[in-house]
Amino acid sequence: MARPKKHIIKLTDDEVKELKSVIRKKKTSKTIRSRCQIILDLDEAHGKVLTHEQSAKSNGVCLATVANTVSKYTSGGICAVTEFKRNVNSDNARRKVDGRTEARLIELACGPVPAGHSRWTIRLLEEESKVILETPVSREAIRNALKKQTSTSQKRLLVHPGKRRP
Secondary structure (H helix, E strand, C coil), X not given: CCCCCCXXXXXCHHHHHHHHHHHHCCCCCHHHHHHHXXXXXXXXCCCCCCCHHHHHHHHCCCHHHHHHHHHHHHHHHHHHHHCCCCCCCCCCCCCCXXXXXXXXXXXXXXXXXXXXCCCCCHHHXXXXXXXXXXXXXXXXXXXXXXXXXXXXXXXXXXXXXHHCCC
């Protein structure tokens, strides 16, 4: 005997229209489209109801995705299904080094080396940046700022202008 359904989905006519309009939009991502289609497939108020397995197979997703989408719908409604939550802690959100600070770090790294040292190290740059910059910058932030500058375009700049390849 099968287990009774934990979550029963019964959509109103307005909800069905909203889900179908979200599916039709060109800007809607594949994830949101499949979530909306899953909810429409499992709707008991309108038309033929599919099982979780049938819905997963027809939408090309795994069974866990169907279960997660259903629980997300029951807890938050259509808004929870149609919104795509981005990771808030992206690299750009956590950046401590802005353009001005980065320029000063590059200027410092390209400048003369302190007495007693043969070249700049990240630790030396960290110590000097504490003196020069207003905000404290970590070693990792300095490394990331300088790492961005070492590309092939920078290597081309080191070649004498008369000897560049066409």
